């Protein structure tokens with residue numbers, strides 16, 4: 001850890017934890033003054049405790065860290081590799097990146113991940129949309145414009161991460177999200193009526209891993225990455241209209257101004273939602289085309305890909321639209337859309 005080497009000035013506030021170093025920031029929870037060294041220790045210890053309490057990992061497991069080169073995933077890679085060494089978790093860690101093929105954005109951020117590979121000594125695997133699907137996001141945007149580009153990108157990325165994980169033969173994929181991101185996702189899933197995603201995101205696989213860094217809010221992430229001088233990439237995607245998420249973010253920030261616990265309360269609501277046990281859920285099978293997990297004949301990525309390849313990019317856009325057994329568009333609304341209940 002980097003030492004707070006600045007000399008103590010007379011009258012300067014001392015850290016309330018070690019009572020020795022000059023305080024560098026206020027703890028958001030308690031508003032106490034704290035030095036950099038103690039801030040690092042508290043931040044890392046909170047994450048370590050979440051890992052232990054939730055038994056997130058077992059010794060010998062292979063873990064892929066989803067690495068975009070951005071701040072959140074860089075903090076995750078750094079902290080997890082530090083804790084793994086310090087507390088002998090016995091994990092085999094890897095960096096896993098997805099190259100969406102976005103010139104001027106992802107090519108630059110992947111350079112950051114390649115430096116992280118050397119800095120943290122973690123092997124890196126990159127999977128690309130071009131190799132997996134035969135399309136880059138540059139080509140997709142050229143065909144469809146900027147309206148539904150993030151739908152294609154999101155579906156393809158989720159599957160690309162899973163395929164990369166299978167290639168690395170890992171047991172789990174850890175993705176870095178701060179508390180603000182998680183609260184936005186809860187709200188967006190509710191606003192879109194996408195409770196099935198919400199359920200799988202929050203209860204089945206990802207929630208326990210999200211917990212790891214979700215205990216930290218955006219300010220603490222930023223402060224940690226800044227003070228530690230971590231090497232990360234902070235430019236926005238050039239195809240990022242994503243207005244809907246932007247509105248949700250602003251709304252949550254407004255709520256937080258009135259009620260500081262708003263972010264944590266929204267996440268708590270996310271935890272407490274679950275699908276009613278009386279609701280008939282789609283049966284999970286495999287895609288007839290690519291073998292990926294799917295409750296339909298074809299998985300969503302294959303439907304979107306078919307649209308692109310046939311020059312009909314709107315095929316598969318929108319909820320519950322897919323292809324029937326003749327490969328024609330099926331516009332019927334899925335009557336099994338699940339309902340929700342609260343614990």
Ligand code: SF4
Nearest residue numbers: 150153154237239240
């Ligand atoms: Fe993909 Fe949209 Fe994110 Fe850009 S903003 S990386 S297009 S999901």
